[in-house]
Amino acid sequence: MVKTAVAERHQSIPNDLENFWMPFTANRQFKQQPRLLVAAEGMHYTSQDGRKILDGTAGLWCCNAGHANPKIVEAVQRQVKTLDFAPSFQMGHPLEFEFAARLADILPGELDHVFFTNSGSESADTALKIALAYHQIRGEGIRSRLVGRVRGYHGVGFGGISVGGLPNNRKLFGMGLPGVSHLPHTHNLQHNAYARGQPEWGAHLADELENLVALNSAETIAAVIVEPLAGSAGVLLPPKGYLQRLRDICDKHGILLIFDEVITGFGRLGANFASHYFGVQPDIVTFAKGMTSGVIPMGGVAVRKGIYDTFMQGPEHAIEFFHGYTYSGHPMACAAGLAALDVYVKDGLIEHAAGLAAYWEDAVHSLKGLPHVIDLRNLGIIAGIELEPIAGNPTLRATQVFLKCYERGLLTRTTADILALSPPLILEKGHIDQMFETIADVLRDM
Numbered sequence: 001m002v003k004t005a006v007a008e009r010h011q012s013i014p015n016d017l018e019n020f021w022m023p024f025t026a027n028r029q030f031k032q033q034p035r036l037l038v039a040a041e042g043m044h045y046t047s048q049d050g051r052k053i054l055d056g057t058a059g060l061w062c063c064n065a066g067h068a069n070p071k072i073v074e075a076v077q078r079q080v081k082t083l084d085f086a087p088s089f090q091m092g093h094p095l096e097f098e099f100a101a102r103l104a105d106i107l108p109g110e111l112d113h114v115f116f117t118n119s120g121s122e123s124a125d126t127a128l129k130i131a132l133a134y135h136q137i138r139g140e141g142i143r144s145r146l147v148g149r150v151r152g153y154h155g156v157g158f159g160g161i162s163v164g165g166l167p168n169n170r171k172l173f174g175m176g177l178p179g180v181s182h183l184p185h186t187h188n189l190q191h192n193a194y195a196r197g198q199p200e201w202g203a204h205l206a207d208e209l210e211n212l213v214a215l216n217s218a219e220t221i222a223a224v225i226v227e228p229l230a231g232s233a234g235v236l237l238p239p240k241g242y243l244q245r246l247r248d249i250c251d252k253h254g255i256l257l258i259f260d261e262v263i264t265g266f267g268r269l270g271a272n273f274a275s276h277y278f279g280v281q282p283d284i285v286t287f288a289k290g291m292t293s294g295v296i297p298m299g300g301v302a303v304r305k306g307i308y309d310t311f312m313q314g315p316e317h318a319i320e321f322f323h324g325y326t327y328s329g330h331p332m333a334c335a336a337g338l339a340a341l342d343v344y345v346k347d348g349l350i351e352h353a354a355g356l357a358a359y360w361e362d363a364v365h366s367l368k369g370l371p372h373v374i375d376l377r378n379l380g381i382i383a384g385i386e387l388e389p390i391a392g393n394p395t396l397r398a399t400q401v402f403l404k405c406y407e408r409g410l411l412t413r414t415t416a417d418i419l420a421l422s423p424p425l426i427l428e429k430g431h432i433d434q435m436f437e438t439i440a441d442v443l444r445d446m
């Protein structure tokens with residue numbers, strides 16, 4: 001009876017969108033003018049009204065191999081028929097071991113032990129827990145302070161929002177973790193506007209870590225977590241030398257350095273990881289998104305053997321790390337991830353992305369001088385287009401550009417008044433031309 005009523009209601013009101021509480025979305029505005037995507041292939045989405053939408057954002061920085069890649073689709077289809085699920089605690093299945101080993105081959109430096117999660121948020125919280133527990137086990141439990149960065153984004157768990165530095169993500173949710181400090185962010189228009197690639201100015205901002213050490217004493221600090229390139233806060237690039245300086249200060253004081261590579265991992269900068277691109281080795285790396293090209297949710301945390309071995313103590317029958325998720329290492333996620341790695345590494349997609357980075361940079365900077373543009377930033381296949389906010393109405397300008405681009409067949413993303421682009425890495429020059437021509441036209445018409 002109830003079911004029939006629901007079915008009828010859906011037939012008569014195809015756009016009844018009330019029940020779904022959408023994440024990070026202006027729910028009321030969206031539900032008045034919905035933007036529904038119903039299919040995807042390669043570089044394009046299809047919208048519900050049948051339009052082809054060029055994907056300028058790889059979904060949400062994740063579909064690096066493009067949409068519906070046949071290798072990944074087939075791997076998932078095969079896997080769901082063979083082994084749909086295996087318990088992740090005290091049981092295993094071959095694919096998760098194979099995937100961890102394959103990841104160890106491409107992870108930065110000595111990072112070769114992988115803990116699986118289901119998202120970037122879970123990866124960030126897992127990494128923080130590993131860092132705290134590592135010091136405890138070594139008898140340095142006093143090292144419990146965590147250092148994040150203003151404008152950092154490490155997902156939405158309580159750990160992630162505590163070390164993160166985006167006010168809207170924190171201010172309604174209580175006190176967060178105790179003992180957290182923040183470094184300043186590295187974004188500075190006065191010094192670095194329109195820099196091509198990494199800006200020259202700002203390495204010294206890492207020295208603020210020395211001030212935090214002086215203030216709190218080095219032996220109380222467990223870890224520093226930063227995104228090597230901050231994506232979600234609006235494409236904030238690390239100044240030349242900045243990350244190495246953080247590394248040096250961490251080394252000097254026995255502090256673990258965590259790179260959150262949730263968006264920079266798996267080829268976004270034209271290298272496997274940003275750590276490779278910048279030549280700076282973290283102690284722990286978090287990743288997700290591109291790991292499965294977004295096909296099945298998955299994340300991970302990688303550590304070097306020394307950290308893993310620190311946990312491998314006590315009676316052999318005892319659990320060493322009281323942490324994990326029902327879906328850690330899910331068979332379908334592993335199948336998708338292994339197939340995605342084949343596409344990235346064996347099919348040369350990362351080299352393809354690296355080969356397009358210079359063309360991409362020129363296209364990004366071709367927007368200089370257009371109405372409302374106050375900065376352009378690029379690295380690898382990432383762009384940030386910063387717009388002058390409308391006085392008294394922050395975020396409205398970028399939202400208008402986003403909506404107009406979507407009307408004209410291009411998917412972009414916004415943070416505050418910054419437009420961010422991060423298309424699938426299968427893109428070709430023609431896609432780049434279309435993206436920047438669309439944005440230029442929209443800006444000229446505003």
Ligand SMILES: Cc1ncc(COP(=O)(O)O)c(C=O)c1O
Nearest residue numbers: 119120121153154155260262263
């Ligand atoms: C650097 C970084 N960390 C963590 C996350 C959170 O990932 P998820 O949304 O999968 O939880 C994101 C998402 O954009 C991110 O950019």
